[in-house]
Amino acid sequence: MSGLSQSFPVEVRASPRQPVKRETAESCRERASADLLKSVAIMTANERRILERSAASWSLRAELLERVEGTAREAAKRAAKP
Numbered sequence: 620m621s622g623l624s625q626s627f628p629v630e631v632r633a634s635p636r637q638p639v640k641r642e643t644a645e646s647c648r649e650r651a652s653a654d655l656l657k658s659v660a661i662m663t664a665n666e667r668r669i670l671e672r673s674a675a676s677w678s679l680r681a682e683l684l685e686r687v688e689g690t691a692r693e694a695a696k697r698a699a700k701p
Contacts, residue, residue, distance in 0.1 A: 643688070644684040644685035644688060647684060650679045651670035651673075651675075654673045
């Protein structure tokens with residue numbers, strides 16, 4: 620029985636991290652378009668409403684991100700001017 624409790628060396632490594640993808644206004648608009656496209660093919664009204672609501676949310680997020688990105692661009696321009 621002593622042969623069954625033999626331990627094996629364990630190599631401890633950090634888990635690989637995936638780079639964080641930043642959402643942009645463009646990527647949100649793409650997701651909104653994809654949801655609207657899916658909603659056309661859905662048979663039930665409830666599923667269609669869910670996808671349409673999702674598309675509206677992604678569109679709103681795209682608008683908000685666009686404003687934030689625009690503000691950041693303006694701040695960068697002001698900071699670059701002497």
